[in-house]
Amino acid sequence: xxxxxxxxxxxxxxxxxxxxxxxxxxxxxxxxxxxxxxxxxxxxxxxxxxxxxxxxxxxxxxxxxxxxxxxxxxxxxxxxxxxxxxxxxxxxxxxxxxxxxxxxxxxxxxxxxxxxxxxxxxxxxxxxxxx
Numbered sequence: 001x002x003x004x005x006x007x008x009x010x011x012x013x014x015x016x017x018x019x020x021x022x023x024x025x026x027x028x029x030x031x032x033x034x035x036x037x038x039x040x041x042x043x044x045x046x047x048x049x050x051x052x053x054x055x056x057x058x059x060x061x062x063x064x065x066x067x068x069x070x071x072x073x074x075x076x077x078x079x080x081x082x083x084x085x086x087x088x089x090x091x092x093x094x095x096x097x098x099x100x101x102x103x104x105x106x107x108x109x110x111x112x113x114x115x116x117x118x119x120x121x122x123x124x125x126x127x128x129x130x131x
Contacts, residue, residue, distance in 0.1 A: 001110070001128050002088035005101030010116055011089050014101060017121045018087055018128075025129065026084030031074045033090025085128065097131065099124060 003011045003018070015030060022028045047055045048065070055065040064077060071091060078086045088096060097110045110127060113120055 001086075001131070002091045002094060002096050002098045003101065004090060004092045004098050004106050005104050009101045009104075010113075011101055014099070014113060014116050014121075014124075015087050015089055017116055018124060021121050021125045022085045022087075022128065025125075027082060028085045028087065029078040029081070029083035030087045030089060031071065031078070031091075033088070 003015050005011050019028050019030065057063045057065070071088070071094060075086060088094070092098070092104070092106045095108060097108050098106050100106055100109050100112050102114070103112055111124075113124070
């Protein structure tokens with residue numbers, strides 16, 4: 001399920017709520033579309049160019065980078081790690097079902113969200129569990 005909307009529309013706030021709610025039902029992962037974030041520069045790029053299949057950065061958290069850089073490779077990585085639910089942030093043109101914030105027009109839209117509250121999150125979790 002992808003959460004899509006314009007910049008500063010509340011996507012991350014909704015995803016935080018969905019992650020917390022879905023954790024009751026299994027392991028949850030997220031994939032964020034970051035078109036302005038360049039992994040083709042700096043140390044990450046050097047590691048990938050040296051032949052690394054996966055680069056994992058560990059600090060206060062962990063980030064995984066693969067040379068494929070595709071949504072499909074990220075989803076495969078989630079599956080390999082035993083993740084039960086994956087929430088995408090962005091990926092408006094993907095074929096995956098979408099929750100749209102702010103009335104944005106996208107393909108495969110399941111619903112529009114105008115306000116993030118407990119009732120909305122419960123409804124969305126029920127919808128996700130039914131997929």
